[in-house]
Amino acid sequence: MLSGEPWYRLTEYFRTGGPVMMPLLLVSLLMWLLIVERAISLRRLSRAAMTGPQAWKHIRDNRVPKPGQGGVVGLLVARFLDRKSGNHVLDRCILDELVFSLNRSLHRSLPLIGVLAAVAPLLGLLGTVTGMMGTFEVMAQFGTGNAKGMAGGISEALITTETGLIIAIPGLYMKNFLDRRAQGLSRQLIACGYYLRRHF
Numbered sequence: 001m002l003s004g005e006p007w008y009r010l011t012e013y014f015r016t017g018g019p020v021m022m023p024l025l026l027v028s029l030l031m032w033l034l035i036v037e038r039a040i041s042l043r044r045l046s047r048a049a050m051t052g053p054q055a056w057k058h059i060r061d062n063r064v065p066k067p068g069q070g071g072v073v074g075l076l077v078a079r080f081l082d083r084k085s086g087n088h089v090l091d092r093c094i095l096d097e098l099v100f101s102l103n104r105s106l107h108r109s110l111p112l113i114g115v116l117a118a119v120a121p122l123l124g125l126l127g128t129v130t131g132m133m134g135t136f137e138v139m140a141q142f143g144t145g146n147a148k149g150m151a152g153g154i155s156e157a158l159i160t161t162e163t164g165l166i167i168a169i170p171g172l173y174m175k176n177f178l179d180r181r182a183q184g185l186s187r188q189l190i191a192c193g194y195y196l197r198r199h200f
Helices: 005-017 021-046 052-060 071-083 088-106 110-145 147-197
Strands: none
Touching (some): 071 088
């Protein structure tokens, strides 16, 4: 927990940034919660990936992989064995539906992360506008003689812009990183789905 001077500087930073700082903080917290959840989930699904022949052997032997075994393909095999009917035509449909649903789950929350990362600099821009409006109000009332009042509005404008960019840049980087990882798992899942489909 922060105490003393660092805590004072942080609270002063937020106070100087004005009312837009609270939405920026909420956007940042939500975005990073989603990023951490997706990173952990995709890392778990990419660990010790099962090959197509290994997956078919599990299905043929009716052997359910242990939880976490085989990555995303192991999850596909486990769910398929839980739902298979024994009818080849119906099993192909079940396999296709599972590949589709797992593929969608790989990309879950990624569009929202992108939206939050894009919203942050726009909120920063809103803070810039409100800060400059405050500066112009001071100038309209007191002219250029009230330097302290003008500095408050300019500080608000600069701090919110800076904070929006600080949130957006790593957020967009992480979104692209997670997108690439999800696409790699998606290709692996689809390739295994085609392989298994040929054996029914």
